[in-house]
Amino acid sequence: MTFERTIRYSIASLLGAIIVVAARVVPRVLTGRATVVDREAVRQVLGFLSGTAPASALTTFIYGLAAAYGVIGNAGSAEAFQSLVLPRLGGAFIQFVIPFAIANLVVLKGVVGMTSDIASMRVSQEVDAIEAVGLDPAQMVFAPRAIALIITAPALAVIGVYAACLGAWLVSWIAVGAGFTEFVSAYSSSITSGALLLTVTKLAITATAMSIISGYFGFMGAKAESGFVGKITTSAVATAVFSSTIVNLFLSLLTAAFQLE
Amino acid sequence: MSSAPPLSVSGLDIGRGPIAFEVGPGGVLAVLGDNGSGKSLLLAHLSGHLRVPKGSVKVGGRELRAALSDVGVVFQHTGLIRNMTVFENIALPFLVHGLDLDGVVEEKVRLRMRLVGCAHLENEEVHRLSEGDKRCVALARALSGPTRLLIADEPVAALAPAKKALVEELLASLVRTGVLTGIVLATQDLDFARRIATHFLILHPGGHTLISRGDAARNEHYLTFASRAS
Numbered sequence: 418m419t420f421e422r423t424i425r426y427s428i429a430s431l432l433g434a435i436i437v438v439a440a441r442v443v444p445r446v447l448t449g450r451a452t453v454v455d456r457e458a459v460r461q462v463l464g465f466l467s468g469t470a471p472a473s474a475l476t477t478f479i480y481g482l483a484a485a486y487g488v489i490g491n492a493g494s495a496e497a498f499q500s501l502v503l504p505r506l507g508g509a510f511i512q513f514v515i516p517f518a519i520a521n522l523v524v525l526k527g528v529v530g531m532t533s534d535i536a537s538m539r540v541s542q543e544v545d546a547i548e549a550v551g552l553d554p555a556q557m558v559f560a561p562r563a564i565a566l567i568i569t570a571p572a573l574a575v576i577g578v579y580a581a582c583l584g585a586w587l588v589s590w591i592a593v594g595a596g597f598t599e600f601v602s603a604y605s606s607s608i609t610s611g612a613l614l615l616t617v618t619k620l621a622i623t624a625t626a627m628s629i630i631s632g633y634f635g636f637m638g639a640k641a642e643s644g645f646v647g648k649i650t651t652s653a654v655a656t657a658v659f660s661s662t663i664v665n666l667f668l669s670l671l672t673a674a675f676q677l678e
Numbered sequence: 679m680s681s682a683p684p685l686s687v688s689g690l691d692i693g694r695g696p697i698a699f700e701v702g703p704g705g706v707l708a709v710l711g712d713n714g715s716g717k718s719l720l721l722a723h724l725s726g727h728l729r730v731p732k733g734s735v736k737v738g739g740r741e742l743r744a745a746l747s748d749v750g751v752v753f754q755h756t757g758l759i760r761n762m763t764v765f766e767n768i769a770l771p772f773l774v775h776g777l778d779l780d781g782v783v784e785e786k787v788r789l790r791m792r793l794v795g796c797a798h799l800e801n802e803e804v805h806r807l808s809e810g811d812k813r814c815v816a817l818a819r820a821l822s823g824p825t826r827l828l829i830a831d832e833p834v835a836a837l838a839p840a841k842k843a844l845v846e847e848l849l850a851s852l853v854r855t856g857v858l859t860g861i862v863l864a865t866q867d868l869d870f871a872r873r874i875a876t877h878f879l880i881l882h883p884g885g886h887t888l889i890s891r892g893d894a895a896r897n898e899h900y901l902t903f904a905s906r907a908s
Contacts, residue, residue: 421729452773457761460761538760540755541755541756541757541760542753542754542755542756542757543757543758543759543760544757545727545751545753545757546751546753546756546757546758546759546816546819547757547759548727549725549726549727549746549749549750549751549753549757550770550771550774550819550823551746551747551771551774551823552770552774
């Protein structure tokens, strides 16, 4: 059984489940023929987005506040800030701050939620029951949550970049009286579609890696009954934090090597 | 119609020596034993959730792996899918077996809800249900799809007396009419087991003992003692 489980919940199988379910969900939902699994996927996406969007907006808003406060203090003058720093601020956020902030949110909320969900479904025998009726738990339980994570992370990046803009403008307005329209225009000038696409792709890849880690730990973690869910979740988060850093580093090196930034 | 027994177990070893028994057509096997005696473990092997380490388990003459769709399971912790309603949980086996949720399937689902006395819970999410209601819904789900053999872990635990009587009558009538070819149930409720079972398998530290209903009266003392104090 262990060997069977290892194959069923291997990285390749989990990745396959994501692809299979994603390929089925979209056409079925669009044509109004959504199945139980499809409805679960949609429910997960909406739930994850609504659960993380406020936290993401608030976090990046605070990053924006803090960054603008620090930058204005060091710019020397309002003119120097507006002419030299502001036009580069959006680009810096999208390249360095947003991927980090969103990846942290994805790791914390996504990995914790997903791993503990799957592990507790094992304890309550929901996973067994899904197998018993002939469904694949990787498709029924894991894939909808993974798809939610993969769709939501890039969406959060877009929300985050403008929440950060709002935070930075608020400080600039108070400190140097920056007008909102001019500020947004200057801030956005360095956000190229290429940079945005790169960040969105990075986050989608990070979210895929995080969801596979969650799925693997959730399904494969040893079932030690007492404290099982907590132990598995802690292990998954520790692995995810480490892996998120490695994935980000690898993607940054890759984009630098191909001069994509 | 196959003449093979609904369930045939030989040489199954779950750490208490090899177990062998058959559940004949219309048979109900009650697995009895103390807490931790291995009842749920045995049922997990019989329902295919744990691989049979040694020996063989055949359902209707076929190897268990090939006959899993014939086996309906009521899990110890019910295993109801938390994000779904009662109706969706019971409909799941029908949908999986290629049926669309049309009027026919809806009627089948509602029939099962009526049979186990949970028709009024149709749109309830399962996490809101009482333990007894969850057990009834789990039974209804196990009876959905092409179930021929029912494996039930504590099917009447936490049920109110009226519900317990309803479930007991339902299970008895399902085997009597041939809708189910056999039932294997684990229970701590000896009175319930006495009323419904045709055979008793008692698990105890020394191994196991199989008693038929005919022998039960003769072994009443042993049955009571072994199932409660093993």
